[in-house]
Amino acid sequence: MIRNSARLATATALALLFSPIHYVFAQDQAPATSTPEAAAPAAPVAAPVFPAPDPADFTATAPTKDVVNAFMQANLGFDVNSMWQVQAIQKTQIPGISKVIVFVGDKTGKQQPYRFAFFTMPDEKHIIVGEKIVPFGDRPFAENRAMLQQRANGPYRGSAAKDLEIVEFADFQCPHCKAAQANMDKLVADFPKARIVFQNYPLPSIHPQSSIAAAYGVCVAKEAGSTAFFQFAAAVFDGQDGLATPDGATLTLNSAVTKAGLDPAKIAACAATPETKATVESSVQLSKDLDISSVPTLVINGREVPANAPYETLKQLIQYQAKMDGVAQ
Template sequence: MKFASLLLCTLLTTAAAVAQGTPASPTAQTAPTAPASADPFPPANPKFFDAASPTTADVNAFLNVIWGYDSNRTWRVEAIQKTAAPNVSKVTVFVADKSQGNKVENLRFFTTPDGKHAIADAVFSFGPHPYDDLRATLQSRADGPSRGAANKTLELVEFADLQCPHCKEAVPIIQDLLRDFPGAHFVFQNFPLIEIHPFAAQGAAYGNCVQQAKGDPAFYTYIDQVFAHQESLTPELAQKTFDNAVTAAGADPAAVKACAATPAARAKVAAQIKLAEDVDIEQTPTLVINGHALAIGAIPYEQLKQIVTWDARQTGASAALAAK
């Protein structure tokens, strides 16, 4: 149970900045009360709480947002300490998993003076509402084809690459989520990884042109066909694969090919890539649930459902969970 799998896995691609309240006065904090005898964690020592900010309550509020969906996971803030850098604090958290025998692991990260960010192997958002800014950014800028509910109260944005094998594997996961969360607004956001997938940008441009010509439902038919024949995205077969997918979507392959070659089409793909870069999406497929970015695929589906439900409630979207 390494730090990256517990914390950075859920936060590495999140770019939300979180507004904190007025900083505490520069006096030492008090440590949490000693744990009960059945608690797996060692007692907290007051001498390890000499930083004014963040408070233990701040850290617990943050951890509750990102981990609260998991009833097996418990934690205790064991230290919030000053560092040599002015107003940069080191936070130490002990975490255990009841399903794994309550083995205690030690996690550390650093919070910045603005109270909005934390740093481990990467800078990530911190505070009781760590997803708000990314949520707002995607609600305004994620322009990919959508399906599901029209209302964006519960918005799922998938950043994906048509040549990415893991994105193909995510197709049934997304289908299951749309079935189980009919109140969700889903957006497929092109993010072609052009450095490693030579046909990804072409596939994205063709998809944008299919959407432009025939609408969002046709786009989803197109990407389903591309994913179904992804192994044919080779120098010899890629053009035929795209043309067949365009035909299946009800569009004209020649017209779509001409559209995809225009400066406007290339600019649209470039803008889609820039959005992913602007919000620090680094891999595909990444699913963003109301601002909470997750690398899906390795997460068991039942746990993913828990996370969607939890995030909806944390971000004021509970009503969307009941929508049919």
């Protein structure tokens, strides 16, 4: 379920779909060339050839070309067919803010190359792309990774260590979150050394029963730990249609609590307390501090990824991020 704005995903920006900057990259995409009805068969495609950068377009001292390349590598390096070229790093009329232009393409030549432009902030840790503020630098996900290691305290599966931490932000009433659970179960099996955390991100403006479902989940985890929580969560997602009404939600949540081996009355009483509501709100605030704008979202060592992406792509991204961070998988 999208919140605030739609995701922009196009064929020419496929790799960027799995990065925080995918929300805005496609706006700079060049239009596709139309093909006449009687056109001859297409010639074999080849990698694009970018024009040589003009040294006159490198007027800013920061960021350096090396930092821009490291940023692009962090975002696109998981795809061996991705290619790019830093075309300009220019001063602007505002001290400390530079304009950067990068040409991005595909080595197979099957995807249309495009121009990616952004402005670096004076802190050299963030950039502005369209309407988004995006982490930047040679290790752009490091700050978010540290934030999650400190504050992602939801129930988890897998390792107690946080070297490879995959945090799922989800809403129990979101159909896309339900669909993403198949991916989550596969990740648990394929990455036993990872810590895979569930964080509540209810969106009550569009899912009215999501907050109470989140509160129940907090209390199940508090009462009986992570194993009971994931039994509860599986039952809630399986019975998600029952969350459509308040009465249906009560029946669905109580049934899920029972399946987790707990007392529904005790969990309901816990869910109504200010302490529990504060715990849910703390998880929501973490989502906002990470600038997560949709559910379901995974954050892999600080790197934001749609949780319902194709599974093999998720595996590829996790393996790449773990390698970048020098941690065991």
